[in-house]
Amino acid sequence: MVYFGCSTGLNNKLPRRFIAKKKDEIALFFSHGKKFSSPFFILFLLPREIDSFPKVFFAVSKKIRGAAKRNLIKRRMREIFRQHAPFKLVPYSFGWIAKERILTANFKEMKKDMIELGEKAIHFFNRV
Numbered sequence: 001m002v003y004f005g006c007s008t009g010l011n012n013k014l015p016r017r018f019i020a021k022k023k024d025e026i027a028l029f030f031s032h033g034k035k036f037s038s039p040f041f042i043l044f045l046l047p048r049e050i051d052s053f054p055k056v057f058f059a060v061s062k063k064i065r066g067a068a069k070r071n072l073i074k075r076r077m078r079e080i081f082r083q084h085a086p087f088k089l090v091p092y093s094f095g096w097i098a099k100e101r102i103l104t105a106n107f108k109e110m111k112k113d114m115i116e117l118g119e120k121a122i123h124f125f126n127r128v
Helices: 023-032 067-083 100-104 107-127
Strands: 034-037 041-047 056-060 092-098
Touching: 023 041, 023 056, 023 092, 034 107, 041 107, 056 067, 067 092, 067 107, 092 107
Parallel strands: 056 092
Antiparallel strands: 034 041, 041 092
């Protein structure tokens, strides 16, 4: 059984086709996306075609020293995105950037802030 592009077996990772890796894909977020901000994140929301996969990228500020810390934060961001199905159902692509202040947050605070920011951005686009 397939659920939003993820299998229900042991491999519940975010599919690679959802992740924007190429420089030109990520540049689109900065040039054409709408920017939203919260205490822990900066979000770039980009409208996409209905028939295409939602693209997403995750980045962490270089102000956070240590690759292990940055990778941990990115893993947590990917997991929050993967678990929150409405992010994958809307006709938008997401670009998430974690701020340095994220180091003070635990996983619950991080999840709450990320979901609230994403929903705020989606509501902004839906009312326009």
